[in-house]
Amino acid sequence: MKSIRKFTVRAVVPERLAALEKLAANLRWAWHEPTRRLFEHIDPEAWARSEHDPVTFLGEVEPARLEQLAADDEFVARAEREHAELDAYLTEPRWYQRLEEERPELVAYFSPEYGIAAALPQYSGGLGILAGDHLKAASDLGVPLVAVGLFYRTGYFSQSLSPDGWQQERYPALDPDGLPLSVLRRPDGSAVQISLALPDGGTLTARVWRAAVGRVTLLLLDTDVPANGDEWRGVTDRLYGGGSEHRLLQELLLGIGGVRALRAWAELAGAPEPEVFHMNEGHAGFLGLERISAAIGEGLTFPEALQLVRGGTVFTTHTPVPAGIDRFDRALVERYVTSELLPGVAPADALALGVEPGADPETSAFNMAVMGLRLAQHANGVSELHGRVSRRMFAALWPGFDPEEVPITSVTNGVHAPSWTDPALIALAERTLGTDDSEHADWQTPALGDAELWAVKREMRARLVEEARRRLVAGWEEQHPGGQAPEWMSRALDPDVLTVGFARRVPTYKRLTLMLQDPERFAAILTNPVRPVQFVIAGKAHPADDEGKRLIQRLVQFAARPELRERIVFLPDYDIGMAELLYPGCDVWLNTPLRPLEACGTSGMKAAMNAALNLSILDGWWAEYAADDFGWVIPSADSAGDEGERDEREAASLYELLEHRIVPAFYDRPDPAESAGFFERDADGVPGEWLRMLRATLARLVPELGADRMVREYVERLYRPAAERRRALVADGARGARELAAWSARVRDAWPEVRVLHVESGGLDQPAVGDELHVRAELALGGLDDADVAVELVSGRSRPDDSLAEPRTTRLARLGDGEYGGTVTLDRAGAFGYTVRVVPSNPLLAGPAELGLVALAEG
Known part of the structure; x- marks a missing residue:
């Protein structure tokens, strides 16, 4: 029998635990680990069932348990400390x-x-x-x-x-x-x-x-x-x-x-x-x-x-x-x-x-x-x-x-480190590095041993494996009510196997199935008896995107092959809760967009914050941050004749990287024929080169990927200038806005008559580096004043099509009515070109291109 209406009844929390309700009411708990630990302490199992949602969680906790905690002076004090810390966070001056x-x-x-x-x-x-x-x-x-x-x-x-x-x-x-x-x-x-x-x-x-x-x-x-x-x-x-x-x-x-x-x-x-x-x-x-x-x-x-x-x-x-x-x-x-x-x-x-x-x-x-x-x-x-x-x-x-x-x-995107860094890694930083700021910790110090870092990474991998098995079973049982899930699902994945993650939306340009270009070669990589690889994949296609759904179906059917199903899994219903385990549990994060169609692609940033290395096409954020210490670049086949050839060539590069660089680095030996043993690493079973790359990623790459860096850039480069411009426009009864609108209309009306009539240059017989080029231009301003325009000499290396590479702009000075002149120094050898242009000029414009008006000299 189904109800005709549903609503949520909120829990009644004892007055002594009022701090819990105040903490639950502010979403800061979503990224503040001490607050999350406080709620988890109340009832770990109920906390897990609630998917770490304090509002739902408090409604599920037994009233007797809340009464018990209300009588626990130590717990009450702890809750009140966290609430006081939240108050301070909300009110004290910050950056x-x-x-x-x-x-x-x-x-x-x-x-x-x-x-x-x-x-x-x-x-x-x-x-x-x-x-x-x-x-x-x-x-x-x-x-x-x-x-x-x-x-x-x-x-x-x-x-x-x-x-x-x-x-x-x-x-x-x-x-x-x-x-x-x-x-x-x-x-x-x-x-x-x-x-x-x-x-x-x-x-x-x-x-x-x-x-x-x-x-x-x-x-x-x-x-x-x-x-x-x-x-x-x-x-x-x-x-x-x-x-x-x-x-x-x-x-x-x-x-x-x-x-x-x-x-x-x-x-x-x-x-x-x-x-x-x-x-x-x-x-x-x-x-x-x-x-x-x-x-x-x-x-x-x-x-x-x-x-x-x-x-x-x-x-x-x-x-x-x-x-x-x-x-x-x-x-x-x-x-x-x-x-x-x-x-x-x-x-x-x-x-x-x-x-x-x-x-x-x-x-x-x-x-x-x-x-x-x-x-x-x-x-x-x-x-x-x-x-x-x-x-x-x-x-x-x-x-x-x-x-x-x-x-x-x-402004390159960033990700919020406190939200996306695994608690185990934060705890490791607290325990060995003396800080809970894992984003800016000294991960390269000898105070943290390789074995300890590797053990935490394995712990995170093991939690992903456990969660993946649970989801596989749950998905099977949903499709087969009352049935018994196959036994192999309890063996799917392995906490000691190199784990590659791939999770994102599934439009076609992100190429979910690039890895399947040569399915038998990929299968051989997955099932290598000495150095296996496992893939954990997730993602949603838009409900109206049948092509994206077909990509998912193809991958799922490939993963269902009996010899592969323990080495590659697709986890449905990708969301924040899954991502919080998926990023930490992976050793390598794969990204295979069709360059340059990935605007940024922040999933790889989140993986890096959890000591994972990136394996990606040189697109989005990876195009500016990629380095040998942080992962591997899949070369883009820009010269390919068509999309099919491009996919084949880039997939081949992916396989090559996995077979000859990534897998040997993880298992720490160059060739499986050199030993019959599963792992041959140092005495502690730690892959030294891999750990060196993990440390470099955490110490040097991660501080550049934070959302705090991103928001600082927005403030300094965009918010401040925008506020300054608005103040100038709104002051004195919006006088600036009125004048700028009138000026813009006058300039637009006059612009068809603005021309560069003549350009002449001199001072160069046989041009050499260091010489000065003198330029003089005559203009028709169509009724505009000299103050309404900027006359610019644009110069640079001349390409075969006469366009200018790396152009440099020099403003020409007014010499008289309609006459402007200036000088540019030739600072490098090779083909050189220049032109003269006129653009609108007003202190309230953000730049010369803002009105989209320009008058260029004709050759």
Whole structure:
């Protein structure tokens, strides 16, 4: 018999243990090991069953046990110490508060998903995990940040497999009352509700859930409220679900509704207006339109409001391919983006922001990333390589400029070490290195012996093996109710065998099955009788991605071969809980994307933090951090004739690395024929070269991979400049925004008449290194003033196609009306080229390319 309704009844905790409820209410427990140990002490078995969720856990603990602990003065004191430590963490100055220069009072961070803890499944993959790590690191650093997202009643989906290996999806409903969330309420107790005007007089209403992520407040909008009919209650039913209109409604709610929820929260909390708005991908792009609407309501025109909004906005792109961008039919967007939804904003002005460069404005798809870039003066990719890819991908927004000058920088992603480092490794650092900061510990000191580090690594591997066996049995029993799981499942994997991990979303470009290009060669690697290798694999395909599902099915069917099933396993339902065991339990982390389609790929970072070595295509973060001490590079077959040949060649390189470098290093002998023994290492059974690489990874690579480094970069390179620009624009009744809008309009109107009329050079008879090139240019400015423009000499090594490599820009000085001149020194031999250009110049611009206007000298 099934219930017709479900809800969560919260536990009644004895008053003396009130500290436990306060600790459970703040998601800092998700990364604070002492707090987790405190809860585990209460009832280790119940703690494991709750999947380390204190809210659920406290509801499962026997009341008698709580009463017993309430009478235990030592435990009560311990709980109160942890609560006092949390209070100190939430209130004491941290890195951000010690910054001497001006800094933003508040940063608003918008993302469609957040991966913070297994107990709050509001993520699908890397984008959400990155967002969660961003909030945690911001909290640790003291960055005043408030985050906004949506609450999905069924999250992403739970994955299982059919007997033939086909992915199946389930959408179990979440009860927010049983999660570490509270409703945002006014002083009178009424719930805050946000409304969006819909076509034909309808209204979409959302309540606001609030979560405490350390010092950061996270606001999540939820449309499952009585004020909505069934059609609208389901807007936030699931992450990335439904058709195009469903997605558009989610993104309207995230952007427009999110800003309105933020205002309501700020009023209740007495918080200042955010000076910086950070869009984590284009899904939140409509937040700019809501802010423009508010500025128009305060007396600005659309162009003035656009300048004001742009100055304080940061846009982060995570996709390296146009197909990864949300694009909506123009007519669909036009139906929803009305003056009723956005008072003061003419629909035509809003729609123009999403028009793709060079497309017909009346028929172009509405591109969310293009809108995000037009609404943000500050933009970045998520690795150095991805920054270069993004500059090329979006170059058409800045016509006339080389991709190197496109105003998109990069901040390489990082991962939150306290969240992702295994407790056993943290305990080892505490015990032998005197610190719980494993991210910055001295792992190369002789104070820590190789045998001790290797023993901890084996312990982590053994826990993964145990969990994998448990999941195999559970999956079999789900498919065969009442049956007895096969005996081989209790032998699957081995805690003493080289273990390779591969886990991520399963779009085709990540190439889940590259390892199966030569299945018999791969099988031989797995089943080598002297030096075997085992693979643990996980990942979810999008519910609508049948090709991704076929990749999973192919892998599952390969792994089902009787001679292989104990050496390669696919674990369904990859999530944070599985990842916390998978990263530590692996010796090598495999990543095989089609270069350069991996924007960053932070799973390998998490593995490195757990003393694993990386084996990866030179893509994403690995392209800038790869070194011999940290793992192995799979060479990219860029010269391959087609995709099939490329896969074959890169798979062959993968096999070669496994057979001839990785396996011998792990088992510490060059050739299996040299000994009949299973392991031949040092006297302690430790592979010395492997341990040297582990230590180098932990000591030198890991400190570069932390989310604290990433957030510091965002603060210094993006948040501070954005706040400074916004202050200049908003001061004195938004005088800066008004003047910049008027100036930009005047420059755009005059630009067709701006020309470089003549260029002449001299001073060189037989050019040699050290000589000076003198250049003079005559210009027509089309009615603009000299102060409106910068005249630049652009020079560099000349390529065969006459383009300039590594161009250097020298500003020319005004010599008279329409005349400019300057000098450049020839600093290296070889082919040399130069040109002269004119670009707009204004102190409130972020750079010369911002307006996308340039006048070039003609040859």
